[in-house]
Amino acid sequence: MSLHAAIHAKSFGALPVLRDVMFQVRRGEVLAVLGPSGVGKSTLLRLLAGLDADFTGEIRREGRLAMVFQEPTLMPWRTALDNLRLTAGVDATQAQAALARVGLAGKGGMYPGQLSLGQQRRLSLARAYAAKPAILLLDEPFVSLDTALVTDMLALTESVIAEQRPATVFVTHAQAEADRLATRQMMLGALA
Amino acid sequence: MALSDTARLTSGQSAIPPPRALPNWVVRGLSLSGLLVFWWGLSWLKADPMVLPGPQIVLPRLGAEAMSGALWHHLGATLWRVVQAFVAAMSLGLVLGILMGLMPRLNRWLDPWLVFFLNLPALVVIVLCFLWIGLNETAAIVAVAINKIPLVTAMLREGARALNGQLADMAQVFGMTRMARLRHILLPQLAPHLASTARSGLSLIWKIVLVVEFLGRGQGVGFKIHLHFQMFDVTMVMVYALSFIGVMLAIETLVLQPLEARARRWREA
Numbered sequence: 001m002s003l004h005a006a007i008h009a010k011s012f013g014a015l016p017v018l019r020d021v022m023f024q025v026r027r028g029e030v031l032a033v034l035g036p037s038g039v040g041k042s043t044l045l046r047l048l049a050g051l052d053a054d055f056t057g058e059i060r061r062e063g064r065l066a067m068v069f070q071e072p073t074l075m076p077w078r079t080a081l082d083n084l085r086l087t088a089g090v091d092a093t094q095a096q097a098a099l100a101r102v103g104l105a106g107k108g109g110m111y112p113g114q115l116s117l118g119q120q121r122r123l124s125l126a127r128a129y130a131a132k133p134a135i136l137l138l139d140e141p142f143v144s145l146d147t148a149l150v151t152d153m154l155a156l157t158e159s160v161i162a163e164q165r166p167a168t169v170f171v172t173h174a175q176a177e178a179d180r181l182a183t184r185q186m187m188l189g190a191l192a
Numbered sequence: 193m194a195l196s197d198t199a200r201l202t203s204g205q206s207a208i209p210p211p212r213a214l215p216n217w218v219v220r221g222l223s224l225s226g227l228l229v230f231w232w233g234l235s236w237l238k239a240d241p242m243v244l245p246g247p248q249i250v251l252p253r254l255g256a257e258a259m260s261g262a263l264w265h266h267l268g269a270t271l272w273r274v275v276q277a278f279v280a281a282m283s284l285g286l287v288l289g290i291l292m293g294l295m296p297r298l299n300r301w302l303d304p305w306l307v308f309f310l311n312l313p314a315l316v317v318i319v320l321c322f323l324w325i326g327l328n329e330t331a332a333i334v335a336v337a338i339n340k341i342p343l344v345t346a347m348l349r350e351g352a353r354a355l356n357g358q359l360a361d362m363a364q365v366f367g368m369t370r371m372a373r374l375r376h377i378l379l380p381q382l383a384p385h386l387a388s389t390a391r392s393g394l395s396l397i398w399k400i401v402l403v404v405e406f407l408g409r410g411q412g413v414g415f416k417i418h419l420h421f422q423m424f425d426v427t428m429v430m431v432y433a434l435s436f437i438g439v440m441l442a443i444e445t446l447v448l449q450p451l452e453a454r455a456r457r458w459r460e461a
Contacts, residue, residue: 049365067365073358077380077458086376087366111458131366 002027002062002134002167007047010040010055016191017043018055023186027134028165032172032182039188041171045139048169063134066127066166068141068157072120074112080123081108088130098130099123102156118149122156129160136166142177154180220445245427254431263435269412271439273329273401277336278393284337285344285389290378292345293352309342314400318407327408336400343396344389351385383455391448398440 003025010018017040025031033041046052048059049067066088074083084095099108102122104115112120121141128136141157142150158181161168172178178185214222228247235246257263292299292306318335325331355378363373379386405414413432420428
């Protein structure tokens with residue numbers, strides 16, 4: 001088991017957001033978390049990532065963590081290669097290999113601002129790939145992309161997950177994306 | 193991308209020249225020559241070298257003072273005080289500004305202090321430091337640093353408030369070390385604020401150093417200006433003022449601008 005979550009309660013002040021969310025994700029499994037916007041999907045992911053420790057319950061993570069955010073979230077003042085080296089902790093050769101894996105071979109010396117949005121998304125995926133994570137968190141990584149790019153990125157993400165087999169949690173509001181990537185699905189509903 | 197856009201907006205200091213415009217150094221040279229001509233014109237109109245000596249009187253005296261070595265001795269003393277006060281004010285102000293920018297609760301408690309020290313007149317701080325610490329080098333440096341720290345703090349607090357939270361999250365998720373976060377996440381975002389703070393800091397600090405030297409030191413540009421002021425030697429007052437402005441122009445051109453260009457490289461790539 002790589003990721004074990006037992007969240008009893010999470011609230012922002014007096015406003016409860018999550019209650020009794022329990023699951024485990026093993027390596028090779030992809031859990032899709034679905035639900036309407038504002039229901040707490042991103043909050044759940046922040047708890048899983050360890051970015052928010054203010055909740056009751058327990059989250060156990062085993063092994064290296066990587067995340068693909070809604071925005072590419074790159075360091076614009078560092079080259080594509082350095083964006084991988086400095087975050088995933090890999091050497092230049094491994095970083096080059098990760099760039100090639102997502103179709104960015106030869107772009108290592110470019111700054112994120114010189115890349116198209118699609119290429120920035122690929123770079124963000126390459127960063128997670130280079131980290132060889134045991135746990136991979138995807139926070140609506142295909143939102144606000146045009147259809148062709150979504151198809152493209154879905155295929156790439158699918159093959160990367162199949163190759164490295166991390167325990168994956170995939171937050172999305174698109175049922176089709178969940179059907180494509182996930183081995184299990186979980187629906188978050190609004191708290192009464 | 194949103195981040196690079198905001199960074200572009202905050203950079204703003206020296207704009208890229210439009211195509212086919214004169215190179216920057218030519219414009220700078222012509223502009224300074226214009227100032228020289230303006231000065232010469234004023235002195236010609238006044239026609240009294242005791243009150244306003246022209247460049248043709250001041251520049252030879254500057255040369256003589258430089259040849260005698262006295263100029264370098266006093267410039268060096270002032271520059272050394274500027275450097276010490278600058279380093280002290282920048283590092284303390286940087287830490288305070290980042291802490292206040294990132295911690296709203298600390299900011300609530302320290303903000304009134306900041307307003308207090310921002311409005312404390314430089315002259316009062318200098319006089320009090322000389323009275324409390326004594327007429328010595330420590331008092332001089334402390335007085336200048338105290339004058340500058342609140343300004344650095346206020347400017348870097350703004351920078352810290354504008355930090356990108358998503359990048360901080362990313363750094364944490366990927367387990368970047370504290371040192372790596374400082375170098376690759378924090379400082380690049382603060383670079384435009386650091387550059388403008390350094391620039392305004394240097395120009396303010398050397399002016400305060402001069403007042404400190406004027407009031408209570410036995411060497412330095414401010415001391416020499418005081419000396420020649422008492423003898424009503426306007427020419428020598430201008431010799432020392434001009435030479436230190438020259439030093440500051442050199443620092444701006446040879447140190448600050450190249451550093452800024454390096455920090456800005458990614459935006460222009």
